[in-house]
Amino acid sequence: MTCNTAEINRQLRKSGYRVTPQRQLILEAVCQLGEHVTPETVYDHVHRIAPTLSRATVYRVLHFLTEQRILAMVLMAEGRLAYEMSGPEPHHHLVCRTCDSLLELPHSVLQSFLRAMETQYDFEIDVSHVSFFGHCADCRSSDGA
Amino acid sequence: MTCNTAEINRQLRKSGYRVTPQRQLILEAVCQLGEHVTPETVYDHVHRIAPTLSRATVYRVLHFLTEQRILAMVLMAEGRLAYEMSGPEPHHHLVCRTCDSLLELPHSVLQSFLRAMETQYDFEIDVSHVSFFGHCADCRSSDGA
DNA sequence: TTTCCTGTTGCAAAAATTTACAACAAGATA
DNA sequence: TATCTTGTTGTAAATTTTTGCAACAGGAAA
Numbered sequence: 288m289t290c291n292t293a294e295i296n297r298q299l300r301k302s303g304y305r306v307t308p309q310r311q312l313i314l315e316a317v318c319q320l321g322e323h324v325t326p327e328t329v330y331d332h333v334h335r336i337a338p339t340l341s342r343a344t345v346y347r348v349l350h351f352l353t354e355q356r357i358l359a360m361v362l363m364a365e366g367r368l369a370y371e372m373s374g375p376e377p378h379h380h381l382v383c384r385t386c387d388s389l390l391e392l393p394h395s396v397l398q399s400f401l402r403a404m405e406t407q408y409d410f411e412i413d414v415s416h417v418s419f420f421g422h423c424a425d426c427r428s429s430d431g432a
Numbered sequence: 433m434t435c436n437t438a439e440i441n442r443q444l445r446k447s448g449y450r451v452t453p454q455r456q457l458i459l460e461a462v463c464q465l466g467e468h469v470t471p472e473t474v475y476d477h478v479h480r481i482a483p484t485l486s487r488a489t490v491y492r493v494l495h496f497l498t499e500q501r502i503l504a505m506v507l508m509a510e511g512r513l514a515y516e517m518s519g520p521e522p523h524h525h526l527v528c529r530t531c532d533s534l535l536e537l538p539h540s541v542l543q544s545f546l547r548a549m550e551t552q553y554d555f556e557i558d559v560s561h562v563s564f565f566g567h568c569a570d571c572r573s574s575d576g577a
Numbered sequence: 578t579t580t581c582c583t584g585t586t587g588c589a590a591a592a593a594t595t596t597a598c599a600a601c602a603a604g605a606t607a
Numbered sequence: 608t609a610t611c612t613t614g615t616t617g618t619a620a621a622t623t624t625t626t627g628c629a630a631c632a633g634g635a636a637a
Contacts, residue, residue, distance in 0.1 A: 305633050366513045381555045400545045410526045412566040421557040
């Protein structure tokens with residue numbers, strides 16, 4: 288995932304928010320750390336670079352960037368939260384409750400279904416990320432479940 | 433939602449687990465408190481009846497009963513967790529990120545779609561509860577969003 | 578470049594959630 | 608009913624996440 292800093296910064300300023308070193312560090316961290324990074328992982332990463340950057344700021348910024356649709360919240364098994372870059376093309380996950388693995392679902396699989404539901408319920412579904420929980424093929428065969 | 437205690441107790445014992453007063457109290461609480469009850473709400477309720485029942489037990493039992501498929505975990509806005517009885521007929525939610533309201537989706541709306549995904553990805557989707565996040569009609573019209 | 582307004586941060590405390598461990602108690606067995 | 612095995616609980620501490628508030632700093636305007 289590329290992290291177009293210039294574009295994002297412009298978007299934030301346009302909305303009246305500020306571009307701080309903390310926000311830039313945290314955004315870069317999520318971008319570099321990959322697909323589903325936890326707050327603690329982000330903190331470890333940025334804290335090594337900027338030792339005064341606090342945990343509170345990590346949580347606040349992750350939350351903030353999610354509100355701005357720059358990050359997407361990813362729900363892992365057991366309700367644990369992670370984050371990832373919210374790209375222009377949404378993608379979704381099948382989360383295995385047993386081994387915690389993620390299987391990627393392309394947006395196209397969901398799209399027409401979601402559109403139909405939106406129309407039917409007059410509800411604008413946020414398609415930046417959806418997680419379905421269950422059990423993957425590997426865990427089903429080994430558990431005998 | 434009826435709470436068939438006898439049946440549930442039998443199921444637990446059959447699986448080698450014990451039926452304790454704590455578990456019964458917590459289960460009844462979720463059953464009575466309705467559709468999407470938070471751990472703190474459960475604690476407040478049961479603690480009035482059994483003052484020595486600890487928060488740790490509430491969290492542990494909610495987690496345990498969810499593993500046993502007796503409760504279902506409901507994901508509210510912002511990743512907050514709640515629980516409800518996991519009835520024989522699953523139902524799902526459209527969760528408004530703005531006002532936190534829940535719109536019920538009957539299982540039938542999802543069923544055929546989920547079946548198709550299961551086949552395609554060899555993944556057994558757990559249909560006891562699914563949440564979609566987004567914005568309800570009211571919030572969309574008032575925010576101008 | 579300096580000033581000013583106010584959005585942000587760090588700190589520390591509060592609140593929420595999880596965990597280790599010894600004491601307890603459910604319920605199977607005799 | 609008494610006994611015994613082991614699943615559960617309460618306590619307290621650890622960990623994770625949120626929040627209040629004063630100091631700080633981004634960036635618009637002069």
